[in-house]
Amino acid sequence: MLGNFSYCNPTKLYFGDKSLQYLNTELPKYGKNVVLIYGGGSIKKNGIYDDVIRILKDNDKNVAEISGVMPNPTLPKLYEGIEIARNHQADFLLAVGGGSVCDYAKAVAVSVHCKQDPWEKYFLRFEEPDCEILPLGCVLTMVGTGSEMNAGSVITNPESKQKIGHVFADEEVMPRFSILNPKYTLTLPHYQMVAGIYDIFNHICEQYFSGEDDNTSDYISEGLMRSLLHSSRIANKNPQDYEARSNIMWTATWALNTLIAKGKSEDWMVHMLGQAVGAYTDATHGMTLAAVSLPYYRHILPYGLQKFKRFAVNVWDVNPAGKTDEQVAQEGLAAMEAWMQEIGLVMHITELGANADMLEGIADATFILDGGYKVLSRDEVIQILKESL
Amino acid sequence: MLGNFSYCNPTKLYFGDKSLQYLNTELPKYGKNVVLIYGGGSIKKNGIYDDVIRILKDNDKNVAEISGVMPNPTLPKLYEGIEIARNHQADFLLAVGGGSVCDYAKAVAVSVHCKQDPWEKYFLRFEEPDCEILPLGCVLTMVGTGSEMNAGSVITNPESKQKIGHVFADEEVMPRFSILNPKYTLTLPHYQMVAGIYDIFNHICEQYFSGEDDNTSDYISEGLMRSLLHSSRIANKNPQDYEARSNIMWTATWALNTLIAKGKSEDWMVHMLGQAVGAYTDATHGMTLAAVSLPYYRHILPYGLQKFKRFAVNVWDVNPAGKTDEQVAQEGLAAMEAWMQEIGLVMHITELGANADMLEGIADATFILDGGYKVLSRDEVIQILKESL
Numbered sequence: 083m084l085g086n087f088s089y090c091n092p093t094k095l096y097f098g099d100k101s102l103q104y105l106n107t108e109l110p111k112y113g114k115n116v117v118l119i120y121g122g123g124s125i126k127k128n129g130i131y132d133d134v135i136r137i138l139k140d141n142d143k144n145v146a147e148i149s150g151v152m153p154n155p156t157l158p159k160l161y162e163g164i165e166i167a168r169n170h171q172a173d174f175l176l177a178v179g180g181g182s183v184c185d186y187a188k189a190v191a192v193s194v195h196c197k198q199d200p201w202e203k204y205f206l207r208f209e210e211p212d213c214e215i216l217p218l219g220c221v222l223t224m225v226g227t228g229s230e231m232n233a234g235s236v237i238t239n240p241e242s243k244q245k246i247g248h249v250f251a252d253e254e255v256m257p258r259f260s261i262l263n264p265k266y267t268l269t270l271p272h273y274q275m276v277a278g279i280y281d282i283f284n285h286i287c288e289q290y291f292s293g294e295d296d297n298t299s300d301y302i303s304e305g306l307m308r309s310l311l312h313s314s315r316i317a318n319k320n321p322q323d324y325e326a327r328s329n330i331m332w333t334a335t336w337a338l339n340t341l342i343a344k345g346k347s348e349d350w351m352v353h354m355l356g357q358a359v360g361a362y363t364d365a366t367h368g369m370t371l372a373a374v375s376l377p378y379y380r381h382i383l384p385y386g387l388q389k390f391k392r393f394a395v396n397v398w399d400v401n402p403a404g405k406t407d408e409q410v411a412q413e414g415l416a417a418m419e420a421w422m423q424e425i426g427l428v429m430h431i432t433e434l435g436a437n438a439d440m441l442e443g444i445a446d447a448t449f450i451l452d453g454g455y456k457v458l459s460r461d462e463v464i465q466i467l468k469e470s471l
Numbered sequence: 472m473l474g475n476f477s478y479c480n481p482t483k484l485y486f487g488d489k490s491l492q493y494l495n496t497e498l499p500k501y502g503k504n505v506v507l508i509y510g511g512g513s514i515k516k517n518g519i520y521d522d523v524i525r526i527l528k529d530n531d532k533n534v535a536e537i538s539g540v541m542p543n544p545t546l547p548k549l550y551e552g553i554e555i556a557r558n559h560q561a562d563f564l565l566a567v568g569g570g571s572v573c574d575y576a577k578a579v580a581v582s583v584h585c586k587q588d589p590w591e592k593y594f595l596r597f598e599e600p601d602c603e604i605l606p607l608g609c610v611l612t613m614v615g616t617g618s619e620m621n622a623g624s625v626i627t628n629p630e631s632k633q634k635i636g637h638v639f640a641d642e643e644v645m646p647r648f649s650i651l652n653p654k655y656t657l658t659l660p661h662y663q664m665v666a667g668i669y670d671i672f673n674h675i676c677e678q679y680f681s682g683e684d685d686n687t688s689d690y691i692s693e694g695l696m697r698s699l700l701h702s703s704r705i706a707n708k709n710p711q712d713y714e715a716r717s718n719i720m721w722t723a724t725w726a727l728n729t730l731i732a733k734g735k736s737e738d739w740m741v742h743m744l745g746q747a748v749g750a751y752t753d754a755t756h757g758m759t760l761a762a763v764s765l766p767y768y769r770h771i772l773p774y775g776l777q778k779f780k781r782f783a784v785n786v787w788d789v790n791p792a793g794k795t796d797e798q799v800a801q802e803g804l805a806a807m808e809a810w811m812q813e814i815g816l817v818m819h820i821t822e823l824g825a826n827a828d829m830l831e832g833i834a835d836a837t838f839i840l841d842g843g844y845k846v847l848s849r850d851e852v853i854q855i856l857k858e859s860l
Binding site: 085086088089090091094095096097295296298300303305308309312329332 | 474476477479481483484485487489685687689691692698702717722
């Protein structure tokens with residue numbers, strides 16, 4: 083914990099099976115023109131849409147809609163949404179959906195009053211907004227990304243095959259409030275549920291597997307990982323277990339709201355690899371991460387041996403007695419692999435539609451970051467992708 | 472994680488050895504009339520006072536002072552501070568000190584514009600403010616209480632020998648910002664340092680040892696406890712170890728900012744017992760907690776056996792193989808006792824000035840709460856206090 087840092091996360095969270103009612107507490111704080119943002123329409127089937135519309139009407143809001151936000155929200159869709167919000171003279175954005183819908187809503191929020199092209203400004207140049215930012219509230223229906231309590235947004239440019247995330251520094255980009263009702267997550271298909279679980283797990287790993295320093299953040303990360311492993315095993319067997327699903331939902335929020343990265347460096351190479359796979363295959367985000375993780379971690383293990391050993395002992399209860407550090411560390415990753423298989427994660431990018439011919443392109447689309455235990459060369463990226471096939 | 476709850480903690484934290492400069496970022500947001508609040512004057516010896524005054528002057532503030540805030544801030548001192556803030560027409564309060572100074576400043580903040588008596592309104596009737604609340608910033612110089620990022624305040628009435636804490640529900644009572652510079656804690660005497668460490672540890676215990684549910688909060692608590700044990704052992708041997716002291720400072724903040732209590736019940740009986748001892752002896756808060764903890768936990772262990780077993784295994788690495796649950800649980804408390812002795816905590820209330828003649832009075836001053844694994848009778852309070860002698 084040697085660095086200087088600041089922390090501020092003002093998002094108000096309402097958690098629980100009765101949390102939707104707090105929309106009535108929050109909506110009166112904002113203006114009349116609301117843009118409701120959602121995805122493929124599952125919220126119309128499960129009744130959440132009707133409940134939200136009723137509350138918006140009760141609060142006398144004038145509602146426009148952006149529907150059909152896709153799992154990897156695209157730049158053309160962003161342009162469309164900005165237009166709708168401008169035409170509606172939006173005072174407030176209400177995102178109802180998972181991380182993609184929240185991410186997308188943030189991109190709209192920082193673009194409506196911005197005269198420059200948002201792709202170039204925010205996702206290529208990583209600039210901060212210098213315009214008015216629309217306030218945003220979220221009703222979360224899928225867990226994983228942590229978007230409900232952070233200032234991150236990921237947009238995909240299908241033309242250039244770039245999927246780029248920007249974590250805004252400005253706290254105004256964070257949702258003003260988020261409603262987290264674990265019941266909303268119970269109807270999600272098993273595939274989406276476990277993809278979300280792996281997304282959460284990997285968020286923690288990206289922050290954990292970096293740095294030599296021994297700080298509080300890493301201990302909190304270990305607690306979150308242990309909680310997630312415990313609850314994921316219960317949810318895998320019984321997706322209807324409310325307590326397990328609620329623990330997963332809460333863990334997801336704290337896995338990526340900046341807390342566990344405080345005072346330390348971070349990696350994020352698994353996300354860079356996974357996002358490049360995602361840009362080529364449009365596969366579910368969490369599954370792209372799952373498919374590239376073990377080849378990546380086994381590749382960097384020698385460079386971060388002590389941390390991988392600690393991971394094995396503190397997260398996977400590997401008994402280190404009589405073993406070399408290398409053996410302990412490898413046992414930890416083997417335990418992780420067994421858990422990934424147990425809950426049904428995708429272990430190969432070929433299962434997601436990638437093939438050997440795409441590897442050069444995926445490697446080209448992979449941003450190489452420093453922060454991890456080894457800065458990859460392009461050859462190493464290719465090698466890891468090959469091992470992910 | 473079965474309950475419904477809300478979470479919002481908007482305090483902005485500036486952490487690190489260069490964090491004081493951010494006073495320059497924050498002060499311009501508030502009005503001209505500032506009341507500077509501090510304790511016994513140690514900040515004048517170590518130069519923090521001069522640094523803060525210089526920044527206040529640079530920002531063209533009109534400064535009044537409340538000095539001499541004592542370790543257990545008293546009601547007469549509160550009345551005095553309210554008067555000073557009223558006469559100064561305070562726009563902003565700046566607390567420079569430890570938890571007592573922060574606690575005290577919050578009590579002033581909710582009282583300056585309140586027409587009712589603050590002791591009766593806030594500490595006897597536990598009401599919320601219905602008046603304007605003065606904004607507050609903190610520069611933390613001692614760690615332990617978590618007051619820098621919560622809405623809690625503890626005031627002692629020396630006349631009635633009552634030490635009462637109120638955790639306000641209103642987020643406006645939380646500091647707008649807190650500056651956490653671990654360097655400021657390096658000059659603290661060893662006794663105060665370890666008292667603060669135990670205060671932190673016990674905050675986590677009070678939230679951990681309650682409830683049968685198995686939720687994320689308890690896993691985060693285990694991570695925080697492991698981090699604290701690790702850093703406390705380093706700091707005990709070398710109080711000048713900046714990394715250990717910074718980890719302790721950060722752990723303290725997260726141990727009592729409501730996060731690890733979310734979705735679960737809490738206990739707080741050790742604080743009730745310790746505060747009653749404190750009201751009779753004026754002893755250092757953390758030491759009063761240390762002296763009553765083990766008698767209390769050993770008393771309630773049979774009622775919360777599974778949690779004490781989990782504590783032993785997950786926090787103290789007790790190997791459960793071939794042992795009864797009771798043996799495992801007792802080994803955990805024995806490990807805790809050894810750690811407490813190792814770092815030099817006070818293990819008996821007699822060392823704090825209490826004696827057998829006071830026990831009836833201390834028991835009378837002890838609020839009995841539910842939430843723990845056993846609601847104590849008055850006889851049990853007496854028994855625990857006797858075992859603490």
